[in-house]
Amino acid sequence: MGRGGQLSPDRPPCPSQRQTWVFRSKELMLRSGSSVPEGSLVYVQEGSNAFLRTPRGWSRLLVPCWEWGREGATMWLAPPNCSSALRLVALNVPLSGDMSGIRGADLQCYRQSQEARLYGTFRAFLSAPSQDLASIVKRTDRTLPIVNLKGQLLARSWSSLLQSQAGAAPRSPIYTFNGRNVLTDALWPRRLAWHGSTPRGGHAQRRDCQGWRSSGPGGGLAAPLGQGRLLAGRRHNCSEALVVLCVEVAFPYRHMW
Template identity: 50%
Template sequence: MHLDGGRVLHLVALNAPLKGDMRGIRGADFQCYQQARAVGLTSTYRAFLSSHLQDLATIVRKADRNDMPVVNLRGQVLFNSWMSIFSGNGGVFDPSTPIFSFDGRNIMSDSAWPEKLVWHGSSTTGIRLTTNYCEAWRTADMAVTGQVALLQTGRLLGQHVRACSNHYVVLCIENTYVGNMHQRRN
């Protein structure tokens, strides 16, 4: 499949912040799937999280990692490509470009997300940090920690550690661009 100008990967937030007990990576992925479907998005979305089964950098399929811009729900570019997030600079982006939830709210300004921190569980290069991913996203214990980024700093992979009992942003990345191949038939 060759690229055309309209191919992008959307980065979207879940509609509410979550604690570290997301029922594992599959539980977080399922919430991304459900919320995408609820607003009519038919491509696959996966949680923007490292876990014991995956490094964050590898959750987008290989063919889509280098050539497609990562955009918000309204098509504004956040990153030139998926792999540009993992260059080691902490995933630098312009924090004035909004990140939206599936239900269309700007998480950077909406009070539903009082703390502008996003769970990721990764190093600056998208590799899992086994001591900082809330026991594979299965605990909200305040004595256990998860790796987070402070979005106002303009780094999606900022390296901050917080207790898993906190409620923070969970992002979902469009895992596979499908274009018009799998549109729903009504």
């Protein structure tokens, strides 16, 4: 048993121990599920997630409220009426402008999020002839904070992220689904992310690598990461391999198992 009544993630509990648990991974938590009493609070170090043991299995606790401070991302304990947050994550490898269309890009976001055991729904951070980037997040969720894979604050809201308001641009690292920091990893020598959007998040015509189906001499809009405006950008050749971002557009369901 660890300090403060926390239980070892590798050993089953004793009935007399406090009902606060720490597991290294979700897999270990699931493996020990039959030994964890109903009502126990569990913290999973891998992914920094918290869960409550319920009669039906496990209920993931919602991400707390966030506030933006001068020194960057600051987390505050959430009052009871706080909602969740939307995660912004990069694909595991840079891609050219040929992603098999917007649906192909969405499919890669979905598959990689599932492989990473992120149970929300992720879509590509791209505009295309069939969609404006600004519209992929529901209106009711556009005031929610945007966080990275590790829960660090990137922006106060989806709206502020797109509008490039003061303090809205990502200052915290942006991670891939497999945990790499695209701002420092050598796999991304150019810190640019495709988006194909106008400054307001609309579709930029003839600036989307032919609907994200071309790696030829055409052009697509991409923005430098870490410079203050995520929808700023210049035209780049579609043959360039750049960052592709994915944004969470639907939350994990409350009962996950």
